[in-house]
Amino acid sequence: xxxxxxxxxxxxxxxxxxxxxxxxxxxxxxxxxxxxxxxxxxxxxxxxxxxxxxxxxxxxxxxxxxxxxxxxxxxxxxxxxxxxxxxxxxxxxxxxxxxxxxxxxxxxxxxxxxxxxxxxxxxxxxxxxxxxxxxxxxxxxxxxxxxxxxxxxxxxxxxxxxxxxxxxxxxxxxxxxxxxxxxxxxxxxxxxxxxxxxxxxxxxxxxxxxxxxxxxxxxxxxxxxxxxxxxxxxxxxxxxxxxxxxxxxxxxxxxxxxxxxxxxxxxxxxxxxxxxxxxxxxxxxxxxxxxxxxxxxxxxxxxxxxxxxxxxxxxxxxxxxxxxxxxxxxxxxxxxxxxxxxxxxxxxxxxxxxxxxxxxxxxxxxxxxxxxxxxxxxxxxxxxxxxxxxxxxxxxxxxxxxxxxxxx
Amino acid sequence: xxxxxxxxxxxxxxxxxxxxxxxxxxxxxxxxxxxxxxxxxxxxxxxxxxxxxxxxxxxxxxxxxxxxxxxxxxxxxxxxxxxxxxxxxxxxxxxxxxxxxxxxxxxxxxxxxxxxxxxxxxxxxxxxxxxxxxxxxxxxxxxxxxxxxxxxxxxxxxxxxxxxxxxxxxxxxxxxxxxxxxxxxxxxxxxxxxxxxxxxxxxxxxxxxxxxxxxxxxxxxxxxxxxxxxxxxxxxx
Numbered sequence: 058x059x060x061x062x063x064x065x066x067x068x069x070x071x072x073x074x075x076x077x078x079x080x081x082x083x084x085x086x087x088x089x090x091x092x093x094x095x096x097x098x099x100x101x102x103x104x105x106x107x108x109x110x111x112x113x114x115x116x117x118x119x120x121x122x123x124x125x126x127x128x129x130x131x132x133x134x135x136x137x138x139x140x141x142x143x144x145x146x147x148x149x150x151x152x153x154x155x156x157x158x159x160x161x162x163x164x165x166x167x168x169x170x171x172x173x174x175x176x177x178x179x180x181x182x183x184x185x186x187x188x189x190x191x192x193x194x195x196x197x198x199x200x201x202x203x204x205x206x207x208x209x210x211x212x213x214x215x216x217x218x219x220x221x222x223x224x225x226x227x228x229x230x231x232x233x234x235x236x237x238x239x240x241x242x243x244x245x246x247x248x249x250x251x252x253x254x255x256x257x258x259x260x261x262x263x264x265x266x267x268x269x270x271x272x273x274x275x276x277x278x279x280x281x282x283x284x285x286x287x288x289x290x291x292x293x294x295x296x297x298x299x300x301x302x303x304x305x306x307x308x309x310x311x312x313x314x315x316x317x318x319x320x321x322x323x324x325x326x327x328x329x330x331x332x333x334x335x336x337x338x339x340x341x342x343x344x345x346x347x348x349x350x351x352x353x354x355x356x357x358x359x360x361x362x363x364x365x366x367x368x369x370x371x372x373x374x375x376x377x378x379x380x381x382x383x384x385x386x387x388x389x390x391x392x393x394x395x396x397x398x399x400x401x402x403x404x405x406x407x408x409x410x411x412x413x414x415x416x417x418x419x420x421x422x423x424x425x426x427x428x429x430x431x432x433x434x435x436x437x438x439x440x441x442x443x444x445x446x447x448x449x450x451x452x453x454x455x456x457x458x459x460x461x462x463x464x465x
Numbered sequence: 466x467x468x469x470x471x472x473x474x475x476x477x478x479x480x481x482x483x484x485x486x487x488x489x490x491x492x493x494x495x496x497x498x499x500x501x502x503x504x505x506x507x508x509x510x511x512x513x514x515x516x517x518x519x520x521x522x523x524x525x526x527x528x529x530x531x532x533x534x535x536x537x538x539x540x541x542x543x544x545x546x547x548x549x550x551x552x553x554x555x556x557x558x559x560x561x562x563x564x565x566x567x568x569x570x571x572x573x574x575x576x577x578x579x580x581x582x583x584x585x586x587x588x589x590x591x592x593x594x595x596x597x598x599x600x601x602x603x604x605x606x607x608x609x610x611x612x613x614x615x616x617x618x619x620x621x622x623x624x625x626x627x628x629x630x631x632x633x634x635x636x637x638x639x640x641x642x643x644x645x646x647x648x649x650x651x652x653x654x655x656x657x658x659x660x661x662x663x664x665x666x667x668x669x670x671x672x673x674x675x676x677x678x679x680x681x682x683x684x685x686x687x688x689x690x691x692x693x694x695x696x697x698x699x700x701x702x
Contacts, residue, residue: 378556379579
């Protein structure tokens, strides 16, 4: 039996009972489209988390003070509370860690900020001139803090767009030159940053940047930093830099027990990997739930094929009497099942794509349909056709021609 | 000179249902020559259907030898039997067994699909067979439910003819037809036998039907009671 003949037989068989074939195909359409849509939503979430992590900088290593726990102390005062990192540490990293491209120490804390008639409590970051480069911050109006500002302990401030809106009202655009009061001290606005959108690690839009030295002197009253941001030359050198910084700081802080340092180094790649593994699990979970409906669709195919084989018993008997072999018969029914799942698969992919597009279009969440998920869905639908079509096809092939011809 | 088409020797068939054993054919032997028109007759339960299945290579005998067109077919596998049916035998059934929702022409082409004959040749052979079976060209594109019983059976005869088989096996071909239509179908067989020299075996329980053949083999309780030439062969004017 030739492919053209099998195809013709299959078309005739599928179109001979359009409603039943349609309903069976619908089962596969729902299965495949939900797998496509769910995987698209999962992968969309994954890429949005990734891009928000990448927005805080590239090839970033973050050094924070660790828990302070001196000898004999049983109580930890909490991670990040220690005042162990200093400006000198940051300078030492810049000088001695050769692979570090840029170092941006910062001091941050929450303080009350006021402007004319407005009042907000927001995050104040004492930053250096290298900060925007390391943390991917762009300036919309005015300029960022300069080295001059650092040296001169200037009372200047750069506002994030959210902080600007809170202090000057919605729609306030260029507020350069205005005055605000941080902790009672007057600072002059010299710039506004570009909005980055909310990130999972605190919005960088609700932020006020002032010179690091000013923050240390006027707000903290001490010469320590809360974070040292280090940018690596490339992602390959991340772990090497991390080791170098660890060694350097252990030596500078006179710590012999490497397992119990008074600082804590986070690597952006690690954060990314952790977040990715979470969203991957989420994607697999969604796909597994959708996969159940695909299996149900496959059972629908098997059910229909078994009914078809029973209905067409006499026809199978006749085909055998005129010389069809077992293979001819089983191929005919197997291909019918595969054709049903393929049609369902093709429509399901289009529908799943449309659902994913709709979800993104109406702003529920970001989605991403990948070639891999489309290929997977197609492969799975073909496999379902084979798996669920095999048993009915074998039943048809095994029919005894004499009994099949007598079947009423 | 007529060659031997069918030679069966001491064929038996025994069915087992659980522990119960029933011998349906108890040693049957006969020879049918090429170009003969033979009726196998017998009441129901005589074993003629079982004999038809063996002659049609749908089943194999429990013991004994069966040679068809010079080939031993008594001990073949299922797929080998399918090959024999495909190349050497054309079936005509009591209940026609045409495919529904399929045109006359496609029904007749079906055996050629399995025989691997394609394209224009397939269509030509089917048309020739339909003409030989006496069906009007107008009906070639019709579906089987648009035809009368006699026309349907002639389509089935064309389907049996189409692959030029060595043997045409008709199982009660007039059983579902009225007398007049039945006569027309039997006349078609006679014509094919006389004009094309087809070997035809007609299985029936009716004497009047059997008398259209040249020779009648009468079976009862699994054995041949008589094997005679038809004295007064019925023909249709």
